[in-house]
Amino acid sequence: MTISYNQFNKSTTTSPSSVIDNKSIIDHNRVNTETPDNNQLNTPPTSPITDQLPSLYKKFNIEIQKSNLMPQPSKIKHGKPFTWLEIKQIVNQNALELFARNEKQTEQYHIFKQNLKDSNTSINDHILNCELHWKESDIRFQEFSVPKQYSIKHPQDLIFFNDSDIKILPNKFPYYFENGIMHLCIWSKLIIPNDPHSEVGDISELTKKIIDRYLEKTFIENGVKPEDMVWFKNWTSLQSVRSISHIHVILNKNVDPVFIKKLLETCGTTLTIEDYEKLLGAN
Template sequence: MTIERKVKPGGPFTWTQIQQIVKSNNLEMFARSEDQFRKYSKFKNDLSSNGITINDHVLKEELEWKQSDIRSQTATTPPQEYSTSNPQDLIFYNPDDIKIIYNKFPYYFEESVVHLCVWSKLTIPNDINSPAGDISPLTKRIIERYLQKTFLEKGISKQDMVWFRNWSSLQSVRSVSHIHVLLHNVDDGILQKLLKSPGNTLTIEDYRT
């Protein structure tokens, strides 16, 4: 198994650079250091040599979920992405659907940055109007409300958090939906309470408003 060689020359991405990249949606700019890339490549090749996919590893070893747990929306009808009459199809609504963990192989960020992934058993749908596989403005607003409740209302400053979901073409794990959350100078006590939890999931009222 081979992966695209993307290595960040020089020093790590600073928080200011990270904010600019996410704001401009130039997510393809993120890369690992030479050492990080080598370790990540070896990890994936070792999995492959043992007949294990990265998707299966993440599910079993990191999330402790089963493939049968993963599901897509079933009842909503396009062009409506979400319906409160079908709560099983609402992302970041069911606590059992969500888990926050460290990114085991983060990009090359300065030491003050923590790289988390928020994983979802329910597929986060792509925007049908995005050729690159981005998410819709509505989905972004829903995710931002979840992040507000989970991180900002816990005391993390808005200036110290950015998030993104890689477009489909950039994802290394595609069968399990997840978003990336980057925190700057976060209090470790807050962080430890969030890890392996679902965070503060959304309510029907959150969706209605």
């Protein structure tokens, strides 16, 4: 069973009335002839949808606005929120640039950023001190370089393995999703290594499988259906918080909120040496 970063349950049915009408939101065969607006976000050149962003922003009613509080222009989604079907297809197609907040959410986020700026506090320091209650010295990189990125000989370098490394928190500034959809962030003291072969700071296929297994143990084996869950890790250029590794988990409205509440502030169900032996042995 897998709840992969780039896959969702293929048996899921789709509604004919969906905005994406059971089709790919990305037209891989179309050559884009539109000239991007000067306010367009600085999307990595190897992003799957770089040349289609203007038309996709228009399709999803997303406006680009500049703000002195943000390093890049802000995306504002007008109209209806993202549906669960749209969320799953966006994650499945790695079209993460499409996620956006609505105008009110964006305004609240900007106020939050302004308050941090006024208090001379960075977003990283705020998250460490006020949300995670970790010290800056807790954040660490892997100590050893090994061929597969991970080795059971170095358990301190295994992601989602040490209980004290992980904390599950709600995303205080989620994207504009339908009511009832939950957006969590799972934070790691150990930096989740980027794929050295990725130009945009994505993670390797092995890392995705490791995270899949952790999420399977934490959510799926506790009653969450695979089709009611997706996850992703923003590549580097899309991250608002870069120095503390985290993944995003989005859960459909069918998921029991009482179960999720019990998970908050915990590490979930971390991996074992046996898990890693199977994962590393398969690669």
